[in-house]
Amino acid sequence: MGGEPLIRRATPDDAGVLSPLAAQTFTETFGHLYPADDLQAFLAESYAIERQRVILQHPDYAVWLLEQDGEAIGHAAAGPCGLPHPDVAPGDGELKRLYVLQARQNGGWGGRLFATAQDWLLRDGPRTLWIGVWSQNLGAQRFYARHGFVHVGDYEFPVGRVRDHEFILRREAC
Template identity: 35%
Template structure:
Protein backbone atom coordinates (compact mmCIF):
# COMPACT_ATOMS: atom_id res chain seq x y z
CA UNK A 1 0.00 0.00 0.00
CA UNK A 2 1.33 3.42 -0.94
CA UNK A 3 0.31 6.43 1.08
CA UNK A 4 1.28 10.00 1.84
CA UNK A 5 1.02 12.38 4.80
CA UNK A 6 0.04 15.99 4.20
CA UNK A 7 -1.25 19.01 6.07
CA UNK A 8 -5.02 19.20 5.84
CA UNK A 9 -6.81 22.31 4.61
CA UNK A 10 -10.27 23.80 5.06
CA UNK A 11 -11.66 21.68 2.21
CA UNK A 12 -10.81 18.51 4.18
CA UNK A 13 -13.38 18.87 6.98
CA UNK A 14 -15.74 16.19 5.60
CA UNK A 15 -12.87 13.78 4.90
CA UNK A 16 -11.51 14.27 8.43
CA UNK A 17 -14.95 13.73 9.98
CA UNK A 18 -15.25 10.48 8.07
CA UNK A 19 -11.82 9.16 9.07
CA UNK A 20 -12.27 10.36 12.66
CA UNK A 21 -15.48 8.39 13.04
CA UNK A 22 -14.09 5.34 11.27
CA UNK A 23 -10.88 5.23 13.31
CA UNK A 24 -12.66 5.86 16.62
CA UNK A 25 -15.13 3.06 15.94
CA UNK A 26 -12.35 0.82 14.59
CA UNK A 27 -10.33 1.37 17.77
CA UNK A 28 -13.02 1.25 20.46
CA UNK A 29 -16.01 -0.77 19.16
CA UNK A 30 -14.76 -3.99 20.78
CA UNK A 31 -14.34 -2.28 24.16
CA UNK A 32 -16.95 0.43 24.71
CA UNK A 33 -20.74 0.60 24.70
CA UNK A 34 -22.25 1.29 21.26
CA UNK A 35 -24.48 4.13 22.45
CA UNK A 36 -21.51 5.82 24.15
CA UNK A 37 -19.41 5.45 20.97
CA UNK A 38 -22.17 6.97 18.87
CA UNK A 39 -22.70 9.87 21.29
CA UNK A 40 -18.96 10.59 21.34
CA UNK A 41 -18.64 10.54 17.55
CA UNK A 42 -21.71 12.72 17.00
CA UNK A 43 -20.42 15.27 19.50
CA UNK A 44 -16.69 15.34 18.67
CA UNK A 45 -16.17 14.21 15.08
CA UNK A 46 -18.52 16.47 13.13
CA UNK A 47 -17.24 18.15 9.99
CA UNK A 48 -18.01 21.58 11.47
CA UNK A 49 -15.73 20.80 14.45
CA UNK A 50 -12.92 20.01 12.04
CA UNK A 51 -13.72 23.16 10.05
CA UNK A 52 -13.15 25.25 13.19
CA UNK A 53 -9.79 23.54 13.79
CA UNK A 54 -8.75 23.90 10.16
CA UNK A 55 -9.51 27.64 10.20
CA UNK A 56 -7.31 28.23 13.27
CA UNK A 57 -3.66 28.98 12.35
CA UNK A 58 -2.49 27.76 15.80
CA UNK A 59 -3.89 24.27 15.10
CA UNK A 60 -2.25 21.79 12.73
CA UNK A 61 -4.24 18.94 11.23
CA UNK A 62 -2.46 16.25 9.23
CA UNK A 63 -4.03 13.50 7.16
CA UNK A 64 -2.58 10.22 5.89
CA UNK A 65 -4.12 8.99 2.67
CA UNK A 66 -3.73 6.25 0.08
CA UNK A 67 -2.02 7.05 -3.19
CA UNK A 68 -3.47 7.10 -5.72
CA UNK A 69 -7.04 7.98 -4.88
CA UNK A 70 -6.47 9.86 -1.61
CA UNK A 71 -8.82 7.78 0.58
CA UNK A 72 -8.04 8.64 4.21
CA UNK A 73 -6.13 6.19 6.41
CA UNK A 74 -5.53 8.30 9.51
CA UNK A 75 -4.98 11.77 10.89
CA UNK A 76 -3.41 13.82 13.67
CA UNK A 77 -4.40 17.11 15.35
CA UNK A 78 -2.13 19.49 17.29
CA UNK A 79 -3.91 22.07 19.49
CA UNK A 80 -3.46 24.20 22.56
CA UNK A 81 -3.34 21.86 25.56
CA UNK A 82 -6.40 21.16 27.65
CA UNK A 83 -5.25 19.09 30.62
CA UNK A 84 -5.75 19.36 34.39
CA UNK A 85 -2.01 19.70 35.03
CA UNK A 86 0.44 22.59 35.31
CA UNK A 87 0.95 23.75 31.74
CA UNK A 88 3.82 25.71 30.28
CA UNK A 89 3.38 28.38 27.58
CA UNK A 90 5.45 26.23 25.22
CA UNK A 91 3.26 23.12 25.61
CA UNK A 92 1.21 21.76 22.72
CA UNK A 93 -1.23 18.86 22.71
CA UNK A 94 -1.39 16.02 20.24
CA UNK A 95 -5.16 15.98 20.62
CA UNK A 96 -5.71 13.16 18.16
CA UNK A 97 -3.63 10.61 16.30
CA UNK A 98 -5.44 7.66 14.76
CA UNK A 99 -5.05 5.28 11.85
CA UNK A 100 -7.34 2.63 10.47
CA UNK A 101 -6.49 -0.93 11.41
CA UNK A 102 -5.53 -1.83 7.81
CA UNK A 103 -2.83 0.87 8.01
CA UNK A 104 -1.23 -0.66 11.13
CA UNK A 105 2.25 -1.92 10.34
CA UNK A 106 2.58 0.17 7.17
CA UNK A 107 4.47 3.09 8.74
CA UNK A 108 1.47 5.45 8.69
CA UNK A 109 1.40 5.83 12.49
CA UNK A 110 5.12 6.60 12.81
CA UNK A 111 4.86 9.04 9.88
CA UNK A 112 1.94 10.87 11.52
CA UNK A 113 3.89 11.00 14.80
CA UNK A 114 7.07 12.26 13.09
CA UNK A 115 5.07 14.96 11.33
CA UNK A 116 3.34 15.96 14.61
CA UNK A 117 6.72 16.25 16.35
CA UNK A 118 8.12 18.33 13.47
CA UNK A 119 5.06 20.59 13.41
CA UNK A 120 5.11 21.02 17.20
CA UNK A 121 8.78 22.04 17.09
CA UNK A 122 8.09 24.39 14.15
CA UNK A 123 5.37 26.06 16.24
CA UNK A 124 7.89 26.64 19.05
CA UNK A 125 6.64 23.95 21.41
CA UNK A 126 9.08 22.48 23.91
CA UNK A 127 6.76 19.79 25.26
CA UNK A 128 4.27 17.64 23.37
CA UNK A 129 1.40 16.32 25.52
CA UNK A 130 -1.24 13.70 24.83
CA UNK A 131 -3.89 11.71 26.64
CA UNK A 132 -4.68 8.07 25.90
CA UNK A 133 -7.27 5.57 27.09
CA UNK A 134 -5.70 3.68 29.95
CA UNK A 135 -6.67 0.32 28.41
CA UNK A 136 -5.26 1.05 24.95
CA UNK A 137 -2.05 -0.95 25.38
CA UNK A 138 -1.14 -0.74 21.68
CA UNK A 139 -1.25 3.06 21.68
CA UNK A 140 0.56 3.34 25.00
CA UNK A 141 3.38 1.12 23.72
CA UNK A 142 3.55 3.22 20.54
CA UNK A 143 3.86 6.47 22.53
CA UNK A 144 6.44 5.06 24.92
CA UNK A 145 8.48 3.79 21.96
CA UNK A 146 8.53 7.39 20.71
CA UNK A 147 9.87 8.67 24.04
CA UNK A 148 6.67 9.81 25.77
CA UNK A 149 6.43 9.38 29.56
CA UNK A 150 3.40 9.53 31.87
CA UNK A 151 3.20 12.81 33.81
CA UNK A 152 -0.36 12.76 35.17
CA UNK A 153 -3.96 11.69 34.61
CA UNK A 154 -7.23 13.19 33.44
CA UNK A 155 -10.89 12.28 33.29
CA UNK A 156 -12.10 11.60 29.74
CA UNK A 157 -15.76 11.08 28.96
CA UNK A 158 -17.06 8.87 26.16
CA UNK A 159 -20.85 9.11 26.14
CA UNK A 160 -21.85 8.36 29.72
CA UNK A 161 -18.62 6.55 30.61
CA UNK A 162 -15.86 8.43 32.42
CA UNK A 163 -12.34 7.06 32.14
CA UNK A 164 -9.17 8.01 34.01
CA UNK A 165 -6.54 8.34 31.29
CA UNK A 166 -2.80 8.84 31.59
CA UNK A 167 -1.32 12.07 30.27
CA UNK A 168 1.94 11.61 28.42
CA UNK A 169 4.65 14.17 27.62
CA UNK A 170 7.57 14.26 25.22
CA UNK A 171 10.35 16.77 25.89
CA UNK A 172 10.96 18.34 22.48
CA UNK A 173 13.76 20.55 23.75
CA UNK A 174 15.86 17.42 24.38
CA UNK A 175 15.36 16.10 20.84
CA UNK A 176 17.94 16.59 18.11
CA UNK A 177 17.14 19.33 15.65
CA UNK A 178 15.86 18.04 12.29
CA UNK A 179 18.31 20.46 10.66
CA UNK A 180 21.33 18.94 12.43
Protein backbone atom coordinates in the same frame (compact mmCIF):
# COMPACT_ATOMS: atom_id res chain seq x y z
CA MET B 1 -3.71 -0.39 -2.40
CA GLY B 2 -1.13 0.22 -5.05
CA GLY B 3 0.40 3.66 -4.60
CA GLU B 4 2.65 4.84 -1.82
CA PRO B 5 0.72 6.61 0.96
CA LEU B 6 1.25 10.36 1.24
CA ILE B 7 0.90 12.71 4.21
CA ARG B 8 -0.45 16.18 3.60
CA ARG B 9 -1.65 19.02 5.78
CA ALA B 10 -5.44 19.18 5.81
CA THR B 11 -7.30 22.36 4.92
CA PRO B 12 -10.80 23.51 5.88
CA ASP B 13 -12.00 22.00 2.61
CA ASP B 14 -11.06 18.58 4.03
CA ALA B 15 -13.61 18.72 6.87
CA GLY B 16 -15.95 16.42 4.95
CA VAL B 17 -13.16 13.84 4.61
CA LEU B 18 -11.79 14.21 8.14
CA SER B 19 -15.16 13.90 9.88
CA PRO B 20 -16.05 10.34 8.78
CA LEU B 21 -12.41 9.21 8.96
CA ALA B 22 -12.10 10.41 12.57
CA ALA B 23 -15.39 8.74 13.49
CA GLN B 24 -14.37 5.47 11.81
CA THR B 25 -10.91 5.29 13.37
CA PHE B 26 -12.24 6.16 16.83
CA THR B 27 -14.94 3.50 16.49
CA GLU B 28 -12.49 0.87 15.25
CA THR B 29 -10.18 1.56 18.17
CA PHE B 30 -12.56 2.26 21.04
CA GLY B 31 -16.14 1.62 19.92
CA HIS B 32 -16.39 -1.65 21.84
CA LEU B 33 -16.02 0.25 25.13
CA TYR B 34 -19.29 2.19 24.96
CA PRO B 35 -23.03 1.68 24.78
CA ALA B 36 -24.14 2.35 21.19
CA ASP B 37 -26.17 5.47 22.03
CA ASP B 38 -23.28 7.02 23.97
CA LEU B 39 -20.86 6.28 21.15
CA GLN B 40 -23.16 7.75 18.49
CA ALA B 41 -23.77 10.92 20.51
CA PHE B 42 -20.02 11.34 21.09
CA LEU B 43 -19.20 10.86 17.41
CA ALA B 44 -21.95 13.24 16.30
CA GLU B 45 -20.63 15.97 18.58
CA SER B 46 -16.87 15.43 18.51
CA TYR B 47 -16.42 14.62 14.83
CA ALA B 48 -19.14 16.72 13.20
CA ILE B 49 -18.08 18.25 9.89
CA GLU B 50 -18.49 21.82 11.15
CA ARG B 51 -16.45 21.08 14.27
CA GLN B 52 -13.68 19.66 12.09
CA ARG B 53 -13.83 22.75 9.88
CA VAL B 54 -13.37 25.01 12.94
CA ILE B 55 -10.30 23.02 13.98
CA LEU B 56 -8.91 23.09 10.46
CA GLN B 57 -9.36 26.88 10.28
CA HIS B 58 -7.73 27.57 13.65
CA PRO B 59 -4.18 28.95 13.27
CA ASP B 60 -2.91 27.19 16.43
CA TYR B 61 -3.95 23.69 15.30
CA ALA B 62 -2.84 21.43 12.49
CA VAL B 63 -4.24 18.21 11.07
CA TRP B 64 -2.59 15.89 8.57
CA LEU B 65 -4.23 13.29 6.38
CA LEU B 66 -2.58 10.05 5.36
CA GLU B 67 -3.87 9.21 1.89
CA GLN B 68 -3.37 6.29 -0.44
CA ASP B 69 -4.78 6.16 -3.96
CA GLY B 70 -7.01 9.15 -3.21
CA GLU B 71 -8.47 7.62 -0.02
CA ALA B 72 -7.87 9.03 3.47
CA ILE B 73 -6.59 6.17 5.63
CA GLY B 74 -5.22 7.98 8.68
CA HIS B 75 -4.86 11.31 10.41
CA ALA B 76 -3.00 13.17 13.12
CA ALA B 77 -3.87 16.40 14.92
CA ALA B 78 -1.79 18.69 17.11
CA GLY B 79 -2.11 22.00 18.88
CA PRO B 80 -1.80 23.75 22.23
CA CYS B 81 -1.97 21.42 25.22
CA GLY B 82 -5.42 21.16 26.73
CA LEU B 83 -4.82 18.25 29.09
CA PRO B 84 -5.88 18.67 32.74
CA HIS B 85 -2.46 18.63 34.40
CA PRO B 86 -1.17 21.34 36.78
CA ASP B 87 2.22 21.51 35.04
CA VAL B 88 0.83 22.37 31.60
CA ALA B 89 2.27 25.76 30.69
CA PRO B 90 1.45 28.27 27.96
CA GLY B 91 3.34 27.27 24.83
CA ASP B 92 3.24 23.54 25.55
CA GLY B 93 2.09 21.39 22.64
CA GLU B 94 -0.10 18.32 22.45
CA LEU B 95 -0.51 15.47 20.02
CA LYS B 96 -4.29 15.32 20.08
CA ARG B 97 -5.02 12.47 17.65
CA LEU B 98 -3.05 9.80 15.84
CA TYR B 99 -5.03 7.15 14.00
CA VAL B 100 -4.62 4.85 11.01
CA LEU B 101 -7.44 2.63 9.77
CA GLN B 102 -7.02 -0.86 11.22
CA ALA B 103 -6.76 -2.44 7.78
CA ARG B 104 -3.81 -0.14 6.97
CA GLN B 105 -1.86 -0.41 10.24
CA ASN B 106 1.60 -1.92 10.75
CA GLY B 107 3.16 -0.24 7.74
CA GLY B 108 5.07 2.39 9.71
CA TRP B 109 2.67 5.16 8.73
CA GLY B 110 1.55 5.91 12.29
CA GLY B 111 5.18 6.66 13.09
CA ARG B 112 5.46 8.91 10.06
CA LEU B 113 2.29 10.76 11.02
CA PHE B 114 3.68 11.15 14.54
CA ALA B 115 6.98 12.53 13.18
CA THR B 116 5.10 15.00 10.99
CA ALA B 117 3.03 16.28 13.92
CA GLN B 118 6.06 16.40 16.21
CA ASP B 119 8.07 18.39 13.65
CA TRP B 120 5.21 20.89 13.41
CA LEU B 121 4.91 21.15 17.20
CA LEU B 122 8.66 21.82 17.46
CA ARG B 123 8.86 24.15 14.45
CA ASP B 124 9.73 27.16 16.65
CA GLY B 125 12.18 25.25 18.84
CA PRO B 126 12.07 22.90 21.80
CA ARG B 127 8.99 22.82 24.00
CA THR B 128 7.28 20.41 26.33
CA LEU B 129 4.96 17.99 24.54
CA TRP B 130 1.97 16.15 25.98
CA ILE B 131 -0.21 13.23 24.94
CA GLY B 132 -3.34 11.70 26.45
CA VAL B 133 -3.63 7.94 25.95
CA TRP B 134 -6.13 5.34 27.13
CA SER B 135 -4.75 3.48 30.13
CA GLN B 136 -5.32 0.11 28.43
CA ASN B 137 -3.74 1.05 25.09
CA LEU B 138 -0.44 -0.65 25.84
CA GLY B 139 0.82 -0.52 22.26
CA ALA B 140 0.42 3.25 22.10
CA GLN B 141 2.07 3.63 25.49
CA ARG B 142 5.10 1.62 24.32
CA PHE B 143 5.26 3.68 21.12
CA TYR B 144 5.24 6.98 22.99
CA ALA B 145 7.73 5.71 25.59
CA ARG B 146 10.15 4.95 22.75
CA HIS B 147 9.84 8.65 21.85
CA GLY B 148 10.68 9.83 25.37
CA PHE B 149 7.19 10.34 26.82
CA VAL B 150 6.60 9.39 30.46
CA HIS B 151 3.40 8.91 32.46
CA VAL B 152 2.91 11.96 34.69
CA GLY B 153 -0.80 11.95 35.49
CA ASP B 154 -4.26 10.53 34.96
CA TYR B 155 -7.68 11.88 34.04
CA GLU B 156 -11.11 10.75 32.97
CA PHE B 157 -12.25 11.08 29.37
CA PRO B 158 -16.06 11.07 29.11
CA VAL B 159 -17.89 9.28 26.32
CA GLY B 160 -21.52 9.50 27.37
CA ARG B 161 -21.96 7.69 30.66
CA VAL B 162 -18.56 5.99 30.43
CA ARG B 163 -15.48 7.60 31.94
CA ASP B 164 -12.29 6.23 30.42
CA HIS B 165 -9.17 6.12 32.59
CA GLU B 166 -6.58 8.02 30.57
CA PHE B 167 -2.87 8.53 31.16
CA ILE B 168 -1.21 11.89 30.66
CA LEU B 169 2.19 11.53 29.05
CA ARG B 170 4.82 14.28 28.85
CA ARG B 171 8.17 14.81 27.22
CA GLU B 172 10.15 17.74 28.53
CA ALA B 173 11.61 20.27 26.12
CA CYS B 174 15.15 19.33 25.19
